[in-house]
Amino acid sequence: MAATQEEIVAGLAEIVNEIAGIPVEDVQLDKSFTDDLDVDSLSMVEVVVAAEERFDVKIPDEDVKNLKTVGDATDYILKHQG
Amino acid sequence: MAKIKPSKGAPYARILGVGGYRPTRVVPNEVILETIDSSDEWIRSRSGIQTRHWANDEETVAAMSIEASGKAIADAGISAEQIGGVIVSTVSHFKQTPAVATEIADTLGTNKAAAFDISAGCAGFGYGLTLAKGMIVEGSAEYVLVIGVERLSDLTDLEDRATAFLFGDGAGAVVVGPAQEPAIGPTVWGSEGDKSETIKQTVPWTDYRSGEVAKFPAITQEGQAVFRWAVFEMAKVAKEALDAAGITADDLDVFIPHQANERIIDSMVKTLKLPESVTVARDVRTTGNTSAASIPLAMERLLATGEAKSGDTALVIGFGAGLVYAATVVTLP
Numbered sequence: 001m002a003a004t005q006e007e008i009v010a011g012l013a014e015i016v017n018e019i020a021g022i023p024v025e026d027v028q029l030d031k032s033f034t035d036d037l038d039v040d041s042l043s044m045v046e047v048v049v050a051a052e053e054r055f056d057v058k059i060p061d062e063d064v065k066n067l068k069t070v071g072d073a074t075d076y077i078l079k080h081q082g
Numbered sequence: 083m084a085k086i087k088p089s090k091g092a093p094y095a096r097i098l099g100v101g102g103y104r105p106t107r108v109v110p111n112e113v114i115l116e117t118i119d120s121s122d123e124w125i126r127s128r129s130g131i132q133t134r135h136w137a138n139d140e141e142t143v144a145a146m147s148i149e150a151s152g153k154a155i156a157d158a159g160i161s162a163e164q165i166g167g168v169i170v171s172t173v174s175h176f177k178q179t180p181a182v183a184t185e186i187a188d189t190l191g192t193n194k195a196a197a198f199d200i201s202a203g204c205a206g207f208g209y210g211l212t213l214a215k216g217m218i219v220e221g222s223a224e225y226v227l228v229i230g231v232e233r234l235s236d237l238t239d240l241e242d243r244a245t246a247f248l249f250g251d252g253a254g255a256v257v258v259g260p261a262q263e264p265a266i267g268p269t270v271w272g273s274e275g276d277k278s279e280t281i282k283q284t285v286p287w288t289d290y291r292s293g294e295v296a297k298f299p300a301i302t303q304e305g306q307a308v309f310r311w312a313v314f315e316m317a318k319v320a321k322e323a324l325d326a327a328g329i330t331a332d333d334l335d336v337f338i339p340h341q342a343n344e345r346i347i348d349s350m351v352k353t354l355k356l357p358e359s360v361t362v363a364r365d366v367r368t369t370g371n372t373s374a375a376s377i378p379l380a381m382e383r384l385l386a387t388g389e390a391k392s393g394d395t396a397l398v399i400g401f402g403a404g405l406v407y408a409a410t411v412v413t414l415p
Contacts, residue, residue: 040127061306064306
């Protein structure tokens with residue numbers, strides 16, 4: 001069953017916490033991965049790969065650069081999840 | 083039809099000795115910061131690199147190779163005349179022909195050893211090692227010298243803030259010879275030419291010669307795409323190499339991945355779930371990315387510092403421009 005927006009944000013929060021050590025409550029839709037959550041371009045790849053596995057979605061390299069905020073990633077996953 | 087006599091080789095092959103050469107000039111991040119807008123902290127956090135070595139005019143591809151090879155030959159306890167093959171992997175020898183391997187074979191004092199260059203980027207050491215093993219087991223050489231050597235500073239765009247800090251120069255060499263027990267596992271290798279754009283030389287030499295482009299060619303890469311492939315696809319290849327050798331991560335003593343970037347190394351270790359008991363090569367911190375030279379250089383340093391010892395079981399994996407890759411399990415010399 002497809003994940004809801006709420007479930008995706010919660011899942012991303014766990015992933016970001018695991019990879020960058022950011023508290024889960026800080027991961028909100030309007031937060032920028034780079035500017036607010038200390039996720040640099042390489043950690044972002046790790047976040048994307050973990051999200052792909054968790055939400056059964058493919059996020060190609062060329063789309064990764066467009067995922068600036070948690071909201072961008074959530075929308076992308078909502079739209080593309082299998 | 084005449085009957086052709088079969089060739090007769092050794093039952094198995096192993097690495098008998100290793101040697102390295104690091105150029106005398108040590109280049110700290112401060113020097114890189116003269117041409118790019120970045121910071122020491124940024125470079126360290128994205129790559130783990132603190133310093134690298136850059137070669138001077140005398141430290142040519144041949145000269146560095148000869149130094150490293152001399153040490154490897156001494157370490158193996160053989161003489162140069164016993165060497166029947168010299169394989170050099172490099173992408174930064176700027177004289178296309180003849181192969182630099184012939185000059186190295188001659189200067190070292192081999193007895194007309196077969197000598198040739200290969201181009202397999204950062205997987206070059208694994209490609210050379212696999213060829214050497216084949217030559218020894220097949221019987222066309224008793225001892226083969228495998229050299230990875232680069233002067234990547236010559237192919238670095240010092241104004242590109244994504245790559246200016248990455249590359250270094252140096253040479254690493256191993257002597258491969260006959261063995262009675264398997265000491266080099268099956269190689270898991272391959273190429274993915276559909277991803278050739280992710281790491282490449284900016285333009286062909288001919289475009290520079292014709293004046294079509296004014297800037298000397300350099301190596302460029304798509305950082306995120308390379309990182310994803312190197313960590314997650316190469317972890318699968320590494321696992322296949324362990325399976326092919328019939329061992330698990332718990333049997334490993336040492337992990338020597340291509341020294342591309344410490345973040346890639348960290349992430350590979352995590353993805354592969356390597357036990358904490360495995361020693362991980364992190365030579366990239368003070369050597370930078372030296373492409374084909376990185377694995378033998380890292381191997382030499384681990385043995386020299388005592389972090390690894392002769393007889394240890396090591397997983398080596400190279401990956402880079404092509405894209406190409408090669409992974410195998412070896413017994414350390």
